[in-house]
Amino acid sequence: MSAHPSTLAPVQFEPAPEPAFETPPAAPTRRRLRPSHILGGLGLLLLVSLPIPFGDFGFFVGQYGAIYAILGLSVIVVTGYAGLISLMPYSFAGIGAMITAVAMASWGWPMWLAIPLGAVATIPVSILVGITSVRLKTLYLAIATLTFADVLGETFFKWDRITGGETGWLLQRPKLGPIDLTSDATFYVVCIAVVFLLLWMIEGLRTSRLGRAMLAVRDNELEAQALGINVYKTKLVAFVISGLIAGIGGGFLAVLLTSVTRSAFQSPLAQATSLLLVTLVAIGGIDRAIGAFFGAVSLVIQQQIFQGADFFFRFVAVYAALLLILFLMFRPGGMVQVGKIQLDLIRRRPIVGIAIALFFLGLNVGVAWLFLSLSS
Amino acid sequence: MTTTNGLSPATRNGQLPKPVLRTRDLTLRFGGIAALDEVDIEIRPREILGLLGPNGAGKSTLFNVIGGFLKPDHGRVLFQEDDITYLLPYERVAAGIGRTFQHVRLFRNLTVYENLLVAQHRHLTSGSFAAMLRLPSWRRDERVARERVETILDQVNLRPWRDARPTEISYGTTRFLELACVLSLDPKVLLLDEPASGIQQKEVEALGPMLKRIRDERGCSIMLIEHDMGLLLGTSERIYALDFGKVIAEGRPDEVTSNDRVLESYLGRTRRDTSVA
Amino acid sequence: MILAGQPVAAVTVFGLSSGAVFGLLALGLVLIYRTTGTLNFSHWAIGILAVVAYAILTGSGVNPQIAVLLSIPVSMGAGVLAYRLVFRRIPRSQHIIVVLISVGLAQLFSSIAAFALGFEQFTRIPAWLPATDYHLFGITFKSVDLITMAAALAIAFGFLIWFRRSQAGRALRAVAQNREAAMLAGIDDVRYSSIAWGMGSGLAAVALLLVLPHSAGDRGGLITTFQVTPFGTLLIPAFGAALIGGLVNLPAALIGGFVFGLSHELLVLAPAPWSNLRGAIAAILIVLLLLMRTERFFASRQEIEALEA
Numbered sequence A: 001m002s003a004h005p006s007t008l009a010p011v012q013f014e015p016a017p018e019p020a021f022e023t024p025p026a027a028p029t030r031r032r033l034r035p036s037h038i039l040g041g042l043g044l045l046l047l048v049s050l051p052i053p054f055g056d057f058g059f060f061v062g063q064y065g066a067i068y069a070i071l072g073l074s075v076i077v078v079t080g081y082a083g084l085i086s087l088m089p090y091s092f093a094g095i096g097a098m099i100t101a102v103a104m105a106s107w108g109w110p111m112w113l114a115i116p117l118g119a120v121a122t123i124p125v126s127i128l129v130g131i132t133s134v135r136l137k138t139l140y141l142a143i144a145t146l147t148f149a150d151v152l153g154e155t156f157f158k159w160d161r162i163t164g165g166e167t168g169w170l171l172q173r174p175k176l177g178p179i180d181l182t183s184d185a186t187f188y189v190v191c192i193a194v195v196f197l198l199l200w201m202i203e204g205l206r207t208s209r210l211g212r213a214m215l216a217v218r219d220n221e222l223e224a225q226a227l228g229i230n231v232y233k234t235k236l237v238a239f240v241i242s243g244l245i246a247g248i249g250g251g252f253l254a255v256l257l258t259s260v261t262r263s264a265f266q267s268p269l270a271q272a273t274s275l276l277l278v279t280l281v282a283i284g285g286i287d288r289a290i291g292a293f294f295g296a297v298s299l300v301i302q303q304q305i306f307q308g309a310d311f312f313f314r315f316v317a318v319y320a321a322l323l324l325i326l327f328l329m330f331r332p333g334g335m336v337q338v339g340k341i342q343l344d345l346i347r348r349r350p351i352v353g354i355a356i357a358l359f360f361l362g363l364n365v366g367v368a369w370l371f372l373s374l375s376s
Numbered sequence B: 001m002t003t004t005n006g007l008s009p010a011t012r013n014g015q016l017p018k019p020v021l022r023t024r025d026l027t028l029r030f031g032g033i034a035a036l037d038e039v040d041i042e043i044r045p046r047e048i049l050g051l052l053g054p055n056g057a058g059k060s061t062l063f064n065v066i067g068g069f070l071k072p073d074h075g076r077v078l079f080q081e082d083d084i085t086y087l088l089p090y091e092r093v094a095a096g097i098g099r100t101f102q103h104v105r106l107f108r109n110l111t112v113y114e115n116l117l118v119a120q121h122r123h124l125t126s127g128s129f130a131a132m133l134r135l136p137s138w139r140r141d142e143r144v145a146r147e148r149v150e151t152i153l154d155q156v157n158l159r160p161w162r163d164a165r166p167t168e169i170s171y172g173t174t175r176f177l178e179l180a181c182v183l184s185l186d187p188k189v190l191l192l193d194e195p196a197s198g199i200q201q202k203e204v205e206a207l208g209p210m211l212k213r214i215r216d217e218r219g220c221s222i223m224l225i226e227h228d229m230g231l232l233l234g235t236s237e238r239i240y241a242l243d244f245g246k247v248i249a250e251g252r253p254d255e256v257t258s259n260d261r262v263l264e265s266y267l268g269r270t271r272r273d274t275s276v277a
Numbered sequence C: 001m002i003l004a005g006q007p008v009a010a011v012t013v014f015g016l017s018s019g020a021v022f023g024l025l026a027l028g029l030v031l032i033y034r035t036t037g038t039l040n041f042s043h044w045a046i047g048i049l050a051v052v053a054y055a056i057l058t059g060s061g062v063n064p065q066i067a068v069l070l071s072i073p074v075s076m077g078a079g080v081l082a083y084r085l086v087f088r089r090i091p092r093s094q095h096i097i098v099v100l101i102s103v104g105l106a107q108l109f110s111s112i113a114a115f116a117l118g119f120e121q122f123t124r125i126p127a128w129l130p131a132t133d134y135h136l137f138g139i140t141f142k143s144v145d146l147i148t149m150a151a152a153l154a155i156a157f158g159f160l161i162w163f164r165r166s167q168a169g170r171a172l173r174a175v176a177q178n179r180e181a182a183m184l185a186g187i188d189d190v191r192y193s194s195i196a197w198g199m200g201s202g203l204a205a206v207a208l209l210l211v212l213p214h215s216a217g218d219r220g221g222l223i224t225t226f227q228v229t230p231f232g233t234l235l236i237p238a239f240g241a242a243l244i245g246g247l248v249n250l251p252a253a254l255i256g257g258f259v260f261g262l263s264h265e266l267l268v269l270a271p272a273p274w275s276n277l278r279g280a281i282a283a284i285l286i287v288l289l290l291l292m293r294t295e296r297f298f299a300s301r302q303e304i305e306a307l308e309a
Helices: A035-049 A056-081 A089-105 A113-121 A123-137 A138-154 A186-204 A207-221 A221-226 A231-257 A269-284 A290-305 A310-330 A334-348 A348-376 B060-066 B088-093 B112-119 B128-132 B134-156 B171-185 B201-218 B230-235 B251-257 B260-276 C007-038 C043-059 C063-090 C095-116 C143-165 C168-175 C179-184 C189-214 C236-245 C250-269 C273-274 C280-292 C303-307
Strands: B021-029 B033-039 B048-052 B074-079 B097-099 B189-193 B221-225 B238-243 B246-251 C122-125 C133-137 C141-144 C221-224
Touching: A035 A056, A035 A186, A035 B230, A056 A089, A056 A138, A056 A207, A056 A231, A056 A269, A056 A290, A056 A348, A089 A123, A089 A231, A089 A269, A113 A231, A113 C043, A123 A138, A123 A231, A123 C280, A138 A269, A138 C095, A138 C280, A186 A207, A186 A231, A186 A290, A207 A221, A207 B128, A221 A231, A221 A269, A221 C043, A231 B074, A231 C122, A269 A290, A269 A310, A269 A334, A269 B021, A269 B201, A269 C095, A290 A310, A290 A334, A290 B171, A310 B048, A310 C063, A310 C095, A334 C122, A348 B033, A348 B097, B021 B060, B033 B060, B033 B074, B033 B246, B060 B088, B060 B097, B060 B246, B060 C221, B074 B238, B088 B097, B112 B171, B128 B134, B134 B171, B171 B189, B171 B201, B189 C189, B201 B221, B201 B230, B230 B251, B230 C280, B238 B251, B238 B260, B238 C250, B246 B251, B246 B260, B246 C221, B251 B260, B260 C189, C007 C043, C007 C063, C007 C141, C007 C143, C007 C168, C007 C189, C007 C236, C043 C063, C043 C095, C043 C122, C043 C189, C043 C236, C063 C095, C141 C143, C143 C236, C143 C250, C168 C179, C168 C189, C168 C303, C179 C189, C236 C250, C236 C280, C250 C280, C273 C280
Parallel strands: B048 B221, B048 B238, B097 B189, B189 B221
Antiparallel strands: B021 B033, B021 B074, B238 B246, C122 C221, C133 C141
């Protein structure tokens, strides 16, 4: 209350009403263990334990999951925080990937400059889409982003000097001083570090002036304006931050795959992958940063691991889509919400709660084990 | 500072102070119907001003034009002699105009505490990158915001509902939360659209003295739309009566309620309304 | 493009036939949006289910014409199930959730389609319309194009007449105009919304069955991996066509289909930079239509608010 302590302090309002049907919730207790910690821990455990059974393939899958988590974070900002449906996150990633690739393969830039360049290159598109988003409601914005992905695919990604024509670019993972990124294990550690850095940043955004403005705009644009929030600026910032993160993710994707071709970012594959990203994030929990991490890591890893198990690999897409619909219908907060409910249960009835948690954890591990043993 | 004779403090000194907010020839048509028809009103510093009129007289439309949610066809809105007709809503909040809505809106997915944090927006300055990197400017902002919210939570006695969402508390309580949010903006002019609708009679009776106290302590002007006649006439120091988008009378509450045109429009319209209902 | 260099008339015929297909897809989209307030992003994916059924049926030796009749109900069933099991249970006011769910359904149906086709890069399917070339004034008309156009127009007009004249059509229009009043008048909201989903999905199935089995000319058609992606290759122009009618007007959506089909094909004849930018031009046109808020021209304010609320 530093701004107007003297004018505010003496105001005494009438006591707030005390309706009979309403019992005030218990005084807030400071929680030490939050669902986000558990999900983050589980996801990290999953990532770190991958190389143990799978060796080098485990490193690759881990990198892949981590990069999808970065791309998922871009969905968190724009859709989870600001409530703007964007069906083009993968197109932003494509811009990042292409610019990073052309800078490294053709202009000879070092990776640590090429990836930021790729991220910055998304800004003009972010601003264009952001301006459009100001004028369009949810439904129409969904169509608009779908079409923007098409426009990019037909214009930017057809620009041969940037995208290298049909063949695309081949690039080599660099050595940054003592850090040798040609080694999968090193790149894997770098990817995980970047994910956690971005996760920390996006979670911080939520408890800040602009992050709260985004949440407010998502809930009620009119009220947000009435409370002095610049809705235009908020939407633009959401798209720009989201684009930057997707650009970074795309840059890392290019370095991971070492080969980038434009067809992945053209219609209809671009929209299909964007949709997959939204799905991963919505299953994890769309309005918390950790949701993107957990959703992406758990599902991408499953998908990649079951690549060996032909039948189950194919089944993953059906399974993810079903999961998405069920989650949106019954637990729109995704795994984060499930984790919270479970944690509350454990607090109230520890034995039952822990038993249920262990049961489902065991079920998952068991099913995964079954899938894997069937495939080998 | 209490007003005993129904006149605002400044008026008692015998001279009219410069209005803090006034409108000039505001006109707005929806289709062929004039929602506002050359409305000239002014509100003086530290004044509680009432707007009287039957449903559809243009009171809420006037609020929407002053708040920047609707653009007038012609006419101007002047705030402290600055033309704000074409400013956006958030720019008007920054200038010092705060408003509530007829139907409580708020943010349903945020807790009471978070709703109040959102309302501190204009007092904060840090950017998004400061927050993402946890820079000192972000820390300072968060401290300011939290301190302000903690204070106001106690002032409006909302602390027991701190972590509840607006959907989990009674309608009356959300009214108080909305008021707390608007007061957090430190407005110079407060536009309240039917603050008493939908709340219990006991709370309605408390509202009048509370509004006067807010005015006295904060020195702001309050503009009030209210269908509860007791509250409107008992609280307002001056009243404009509107009908069909026109100002048909202006003056002290007793003057306005004895005005023939007001009686005619009000009773006439009331009779029509009841026959429809 | 095979057609490049051919005279305007031949390109026009091809454009009209693909326009008819866009129009049919758009009619389905508009029907569902207007009556239930859900913009169906899974429209293409639901339609592709019928094509997959057709592929499986013809693959197991069923006569193609009979297979068409058997496979259209697959899409209709999927649409009705999507409404009954999912959309009916989600409050319409939760816009973000509704859009995400319809996007999720698109993914579900397209992955089921890919699954059923065994993840082949290409699946060859036989044609079911006769293929002959007619020569008139030195121009070659393909019978498939002519039949597609005629069939699409016949179905569209039949549908429009049904919508205006039949009992069910009148009930649907009542639901579209004022849901509460329709329910008070004793119209079974759920039943008629199911009909709208069934009819709309059926239209999508017909559109895709007209175009995909004939995509490779005389040799029948191909289902590629591109077509089993959630939004397929034609859903975006179909959105554009529906937007010409503001997502609410059925005849305008049909005309919109022809606008998109014709402009897409006629641009082939345009000079170099433009003919390559066909896709981009169509997409930019869609964004412009969105920004124009075309629904204003076709529906009253109250109706739009009811749909968007």
